[in-house]
Amino acid sequence: MDENFIVKGTCMYVKLPQDLDCNNAALIRSEADKIMERENIRTIIFDFEKTNFMDSTGIGVIMGRYKNVKLIGGSVLAINVNAAVEKILTLSGIHKLIRINEVSGLKMPVK
Amino acid sequence: MNSTNKIKIEFDSNTENIGFVRVSVAAFLTQLNPTLEEVSDVKTAVSEAVTNAILHGYERGEGQVELKAILEDHVITISVSDKGMGIENIEQAMEPLFTTKSENEHSGMGFMFMQAFMDEVKVESNVGEGTTVTMKKRIGCEQI
Numbered sequence: 418m419d420e421n422f423i424v425k426g427t428c429m430y431v432k433l434p435q436d437l438d439c440n441n442a443a444l445i446r447s448e449a450d451k452i453m454e455r456e457n458i459r460t461i462i463f464d465f466e467k468t469n470f471m472d473s474t475g476i477g478v479i480m481g482r483y484k485n486v487k488l489i490g491g492s493v494l495a496i497n498v499n500a501a502v503e504k505i506l507t508l509s510g511i512h513k514l515i516r517i518n519e520v521s522g523l524k525m526p527v528k
Numbered sequence: 529m530n531s532t533n534k535i536k537i538e539f540d541s542n543t544e545n546i547g548f549v550r551v552s553v554a555a556f557l558t559q560l561n562p563t564l565e566e567v568s569d570v571k572t573a574v575s576e577a578v579t580n581a582i583l584h585g586y587e588r589g590e591g592q593v594e595l596k597a598i599l600e601d602h603v604i605t606i607s608v609s610d611k612g613m614g615i616e617n618i619e620q621a622m623e624p625l626f627t628t629k630s631e632n633e634h635s636g637m638g639f640m641f642m643q644a645f646m647d648e649v650k651v652e653s654n655v656g657e658g659t660t661v662t663m664k665k666r667i668g669c670e671q672i
Contacts, residue, residue, distance in 0.1 A: 439579045440543040446633065470550075470568075472575040473637040481633040501568040508644055509637055 419448045427459040427491075433468045437475035446478055450485070459491040466497035476509045483514055496520055532600040533559065541582045541591040541610070550574040553597055557604055560667040569645035570604065570665060576638040577608040577661045583629070585612025585659055603666050606646075611658040618651050 421432040429452055434441055452458065461482055465471075483493045493515040495506065506512045535556050539545045550571045557570055574595070581593045591612055598605045615621045622643075627636035642649045646663040653659040 436547050438543075438546055438575055439583065440546055442633075470571060470575075472572050472579065473635045473641050474579060476637055477633040477635040480635060501565070504565075504568070505572065505641070508641065509635065 419444075422448055422452055424452060424456050424458070427457055428462060429453070429456070429458045429460070430462045430464065432464045432466070435467050435469060437468055437471040437478070439472075439474040442474045442478050446481060449482055453482075453485060458486060459489065460494065461486050461491070462494045462496060464496050465499065465502050468502055469499060471502050471505050473505075473509070476505065476511060479506075479515065480509075480511055483511070487514075492516065494520065532598060534596065534598040537595045539593055539595075541586040541589065541593055541612075543579075543582055543588075545593075546575055546578050546582070549578050549595055553595070553606065556597055556599070557667065559599055560602055560604065562667045566665070566667055570606070573642045573645045573649075573663055573665075574606060574608070576641050577606070577663065580638055580661070581608055581610040581612065581659070583634075584615075585610035587613065602668055603664055605662065605664045607660055607662040609658060609660040614655040614657055615651070615653040615659055616655055618653055622651065 423430040429449070431445070431449060463479060479493065486493060495515055495517045498506065498518050503517065506517060537549055537552060539549060553574045554567050554571050557567060578593060578595065582588065585591065591610060594609045596607045620626055622639040624640040625636040627634040639649070642661070642663055646665045648664040650662045651659065
């Protein structure tokens with residue numbers, strides 16, 4: 418499994434790259450979906466700690482995973498979101514569907 | 529600043545180049561003393577326009593994309609051109625959430641982001657000939 422994806426119980430933790438654009442969206446999408454097919458995931462945590470750029474392709478990635486986990490009554494969290502990324506999340510409207518920066522100081526779990 | 533300054537970047541239709549191009553424009557823009565937010569807005573708009581050229585103009589196939597940026601009187605004008613398939617219905621393409629590629633989870637928000645982050649967005653396109661997106665943004669309005 419990709420080292421940026423960690424599963425603990427029913428939670429999948431995804432450490433996002435520095436730039437979330439169409440160049441790496443497909444990889445994140447396929448890895449996340451592979452894990453979700455195999456494991457019983459109810460919560461997805463996207464960690465934006467390293468991320469300082471995201472465009473509409475990134476919104477597509479978050480929205481797609483949200484739709485998948487929503488089907489089974491789960492939820493999506495975005496943590497360590499900076500001002501630039503938050504502006505994009507808000508403009509897209511996805512901030513009404515996922516929880517942004519509600520948890521602070523959350524560290525990536527150890528494998 | 530009354531003088532003008534311009535750059536032109538020509539690159540292959542390859543998603544690997546998107547990051548390089550938006551960072552280059554951001555670096556060029558620093559001459560106008562932009563705020564962090566303005567830099568981030570321009571980077572997003574460039575990323576959207578270039579991504580569109582590669583994914584939609586050329587449908588990920590081979591081709592050349594040309595980006596021109598001009599700085600003049602606190603305004604940056606950026607144009608992104610491809611010689612790809614062109615857009616049949618520009619009005620529809622610019623509608624929020626409209627996408628021709630929903631199977632790949634494209635959010636349909638590209639043009640919406642360009643319009644939100646830039647002051648002006650103009651699209652010229654001819655089917656079979658290509659598309660040019662021209663965007664303008666005034667930088668440092670608060671300082672004037």
